[in-house]
Amino acid sequence: MRRARLALAVAAAALLTIACGGDDGDDSAAPSGEATQETTEPADDAPAGTVTVLAAASLTESFETLADQLGDEYPDLEIVYSFGPSSGLVEQLLSGAPADVLATADTNTMDDAVAGGVVDGEPRIFARNTLALAVPAGNPGNVTGLADLANEELRVAICEPQVPCGGAAQRLLDAAGVVAAPDTLTTDVKEAASLIALGEADAALIYLTDAAAEGDAVEVVPVPESDDVVNDYPVAVLTDAPNPEGAQAVVDAITGEPGQTILGEAGFLEP
Template identity: 45%
Template sequence: MTRFAHPTRRSLRLAGVGAAAVLTLSACSDSSGSDSAADSSASPSGSASAGLSGDVTVFAAASLQESFEELGRQFEQAHPGTTVTFNFAGSDALAASITEGAPADVFASASPRTMKIVTDAGDAEGTPATFARNQLEIATLPGNPENIDSLDDLTDPDLQVVLCDEAVPCGSAAATALEAADLELTPVSYEEDVRAALNRVVLREADAALVYQTDVRAAGDDVEGVDFPEAADAINDYPIALLGEAPNPDAAAAFIELVRSAEGQQVLTGAGFLQP
């Protein structure tokens, strides 16, 4: 089953009872055990994961939604009795929730910068591992009616262009790409995460948005993607970490193993992510 959650605040680290994030689940599942995010690449059906049970809460960047939901389904099928609960949102909001005490087992961020917020606070167990990379693409209306074929075209004042807020990884990457192109762009809005930016185009509320290529692929026929060379200057690494106060650390580590395994990489590259 699938639920989604929203970030919550910490009044539970010392009290043991907290104002918890209420998560809307995205149907998933979980699996085997390991004690750290780094250096494992076990199959979801590996013997090390025998006997796992309970819930695993994964806070993950919005751009990971389809891929992680698929990995969750695989995990659940391989390990009956476990459930993975996902909270998909902007990486900065998720990092803030974790440092404020929101109960979670795993954090998968869309940039090392937002992961560093968590590691600097001492909330990660071990060293985060990079499991995927992603780069930007221009999302236009189907058929690209404005004939957008470059980053420079987005500076046309007659175009309605949307960017992610610079606080989130997709916005930071967009700023890097624009700087590489020596361009200035004033969007009609800054959105809180990459899916919000993409949806402005899907809903025909904007002519174009700078989003990840994986989000363009996930949107299917609702948008058209346009590559641009400056995207190569703004590729984001995606790190994943087991959290220090994980309620279910063994199953959480096993989920991280799945993400980093050959099976996990196949799902991620199939969604358009680049290998780490």
């Protein structure tokens, strides 16, 4: 009987120990890997929704890179771009086209948007750009300087005068005392750059950043006068922006990081 009672006591003590040990395990041993499965949720005030950006054609590559980076940071934010000549973009806005952000290739076109009442607040300069005398790889027209743009035997492309690259081209030609004889007036700088890259023009005045974007297909002939002709690029949130919070986040990214790094790598000058 004593041995039986002793056995029961030992068994009871063992059960008590197991029970206590189980309680301790419940407090500290979560299922394996549970802690590592935690994900970082977007902050409650993180930008979300769709942001429509009207931007100068020369910003195409840089802004698309920016959209990719912002998409990684803000998965609920979608940026939709419409690229084109700045003057045409402003005309769209003044005609009632819905958008959240406007980025132009000069201050004149942005001033038109401000005067038209479609800009909310003060536009911010986020980059600058200069012109380049661009020729196809190998320079088949033997272009040596701006004076060659007056040569009627060469195929010359220049942006239309009402768009920023055309206005800058005219200022540059005036400074050099050259009267160009263009065969083609392009609607935006990308069209002119494409003509050079395809070898369909012998020379064109385009932005330095667009010449760089074409890679080895385009060469640049040094033009000292171009240093004195610089276009400022402004950006602004629009008055009737459907997504003003998202629009502001995009503008902040353009004027800060990562926008400034991306623009600098593309060859834009600091504001």
